[in-house]
Amino acid sequence: MKTQKTLIELLDNIDSSYMSEIEKIEMAARAQRAEAISNSIVSIARSIKQFAMNTRNTLAQQEAPKGHQA
Structure with missing residues (x-):
């Protein structure tokens, strides 16, 4: 678990x-x-x-091949 302190808490430790x-x-x-x-x-x-x-996923879905057409 990562413990994070605010800057104020860190400044309290300064002389x-x-x-x-x-x-x-x-x-x-x-x-x-x-x-x-x-x-x-x-x-x-x-x-x-x-x-x-989200944009990448949307574009990938739109560009997905829908089947072979010759």
Whole structure:
């Protein structure tokens, strides 16, 4: 089983004692934004892949030989 952690969870493990509260909040906001963008890209890629597979299957069914005609 693959364990996935969010960027925020990973950032919690970083020593940020040298950062101000504003920098920590900004870092968390950027991490959430990056994660949302990457999730959107993955979702779009999956949709495109599914569309391509459906299109390929439809075209393959249409082009299948219906019998020999000479």
